[in-house]
Amino acid sequence: MSMLGAVTTLREEVAGAELPLEIPGVAAGRGTREALLKQLDDYVIPRLRSLDAPLLAVVGGSTGAGKSTLVNSIVDEEVSRSGVLRPTTTTPVLVHHPQDERWFLDDRILPGLSRVTGTKGAPTAGAASAGTKGAGSDGAGSNGAGETSMRLVASSSLPPGMALLDAPDIDSVVSANRALATQLLAAADLWLFVTTAARYADAVPWDLLRQASERGTAVAIVLDRVPPEAMADIRSHLAGMLREQGLSTAPIFGIPEAALTAQGRLPESDVARLRSWLTALASDARARSVIVRQTLEGALGSLEQRAAVLAAATADQLAAVTALRDAADAAYGDATRAVEQGVTDGTLLRGEVLARWQEYVGTGEFFKQVESTISRVRDRVTAAIKGNPPPSGDLGEALQSGVAALIQSQGEGAAATVARRWRQLPGGDAVLQSRPGVAKPSATFTAATERLVRDWQGELLDLVRSEGKDRRTTARIAAYGLNGIGVVLMLIVFAHTGGLLAGAEVGIAGGTAVLAQKVLEAIFGDQAVREMAATARKRLLERVRDLYAAEQQRYDEALRGVDIQAGRAARLADAAAAVKAVR
Incomplete structure (x- = not known):
């Protein structure tokens, strides 16, 4: 490679080494970059092209x-x-x-x-x-x-x-x-x-x-x-x-x-x-040449050290951007795990959901039957369901509101966590000031959460239809009502982490899940219910991850304007070393 070629390559790397993030020490890095560009453009490259000027x-x-x-x-x-x-x-x-x-x-x-x-x-x-x-x-x-x-x-x-x-x-x-x-x-x-x-x-x-x-x-x-x-x-x-x-x-x-x-x-x-x-x-052409070469050699000799300063500043920028991205990743990762725990630990089966379920299947005596004679629960539940309207009204709304509130609150918490962490990290506060909207959830987040839950409920009904293809099961589903069966399946999905319950558990929420499980086992059988619940839970969490990923994308976009190309620091050092090698 010629000297002019090596210097031109270095100039391209210097020009590309923008330092947009406001972090400690960035002013010195920007000054070095500006001085390098000006000397390369104003002197080194022109002089290399015209040594006889x-x-x-x-x-x-x-x-x-x-x-x-x-x-x-x-x-x-x-x-x-x-x-x-x-x-x-x-x-x-x-x-x-x-x-x-x-x-x-x-x-x-x-x-x-x-x-x-x-x-x-x-x-x-x-x-x-x-x-x-x-x-x-x-x-x-x-x-x-x-x-x-x-x-x-x-x-x-x-x-x-x-x-x-x-x-x-x-x-x-x-x-x-x-x-x-x-x-x-x-x-x-x-x-x-x-x-x-x-x-x-x-x-x-x-x-x-x-x-x-x-x-x-x-x-x-x-x-x-x-x-x-x-x-x-x-x-x-x-x-x-x-x-x-x-x-x-x-x-x-x-x-x-x-x-x-x-x-x-x-x-x-x-x-x-x-x-x-x-x-x-x-x-004296020779005397002029001596002066020119002295100064040109000096300028070329200084490039490596100054490029190293710029490379270090570029590496600092990349580290700062990486830390900001990691903060967003961690916040939404924690939010996703919190939702996963919330939909599997029985939390959503308390409160209004529990009250609506009890209105449907009865309290007191019914739960005593669960604890003492679990073998007869299925018949009692079946009789209860046949004699009552499908549990798809208030109970379904309570389940829908509960899971939507969980997803909404964790998403809002993730946005607040990112904003708080960014204000503590180098460069983050300036990015937030330039993009104030990312300090809170997007304007469409609530609507997207509600749509997520509705779409997931639709998937549950599709699962029920798919599982009930044979004539006997179809008849049972028709007897209980498709929407009612879907709501009962939601109850099981929200039961606990370790799979379906095998028997009565301590606590009212555990009993609720047992009853819901027995209802579906009476229709589909034990193994089918396990698979349906696992699939439904998996699809819900996939939708939540996609929703949070869309929210997190806003932080990636905010950083895209200050993004630092990985490897820029190494390329700067390599380009400066190439100039030194040609010298």
Whole structure:
């Protein structure tokens, strides 16, 4: 694989490593991702594609360091506005030799910046590439449509092979200017770093200079406004600081404190050495190549470590999303198990259900018969049923209401549990705020629960019909009533976990189940009743699982917008390793 191919692959992985979840430390990860993308797009990939393009020297530094004045003095022309008001440079100004215009008109470098051609208020005549606009007001920072622009100025005073880019202040009071200055420096082959005798030890410049050192960026220092009598001491002190930061090879150009010329420029004698150095560098293809390769190698060398930081941030996102999903899985899993227990432990045979059943088969004496003479229960139950209306009215409604209430309450509890747990987990509260509806059951949950129970009751009747195909059984079903038999089957389904009851149990609910069991055994036989009850219970729980899965799907959808692809962190590391291997 070529270097360009490896870097392009890495760029794709970096772009795909979105960090949408608001978790601790995400700001640093996003900053790393943004910086990586910008350096890859603004510098590394363009430079790999055009190694012979002009060297780009970005003039950067602190507020009031005299960057624009320096640029104007180097080219002996006012190409960048200077003054006492801060910030002065808000729109970057790129000065190039007319022969090099083709390298900068398109989006080869800094593709996020639109191009504006011409000097202050005077657009250059001639064609411009797509996205290039005529000159507007200098220092606006925007082309009027909210798009950041860069002014291109052609000057024959600058030798071919080199361009100067006057950047905003690195410590500007405007945050957008600070961000743009950092971006422009990351796009440079060479930093022409401007500081003053009064501010050369400030923290902000040295934070950036340390980054330059760590990434191998070529740097030259312009020490401006130095009292002549202090020039030697300050240069010596600055040189020592540069050595400590691994920048011992960075040349220092001292400019003494002096009055500006009538044109607002530095005296020729003060800027001559720097201009001569830049001209020599521009004229020497080999020297330019050394600078370009030094900075490019440094940028490439920094990719692995920064990609590792982004990979770790991506892994943190995946872990957070997984924890949120697990919380939803656990809540609805617990709700499903609670319903399973509730429909099999006899709980639903108490309360109103028990009262309705007792109204039908009688109390007191009937239960005494269950306890003392279980062998005669079947006859008594059969006689009772033949003499009474089918138990499909109030009893069926009580059973239906009971199971629906159980499913409803557990579903509501699951939604509340997920919301509570998500608020405790990293990133969860922000997702809930963006999707407030998932903090409670869906608007259709109640209706879906009621429909589930009705549909399940229909399945029970189908089971009864299927089991009663022969003529004798059909006649018995007709004698008791299809709906009545279905309600009795529901009673058995809700009896207990371990299968049908074999005899009288302690407790009224147990007795109720015994009676219901004997009714169906009189019609279908023992084995058939067992199979029917097991099938009915299984189908009910399947429907409950499907209902809860549909409710849980809302949480999956809420997380889909912040989903992190599994394996992204590994692919980032692999892509960075591939770049290292090609180097």
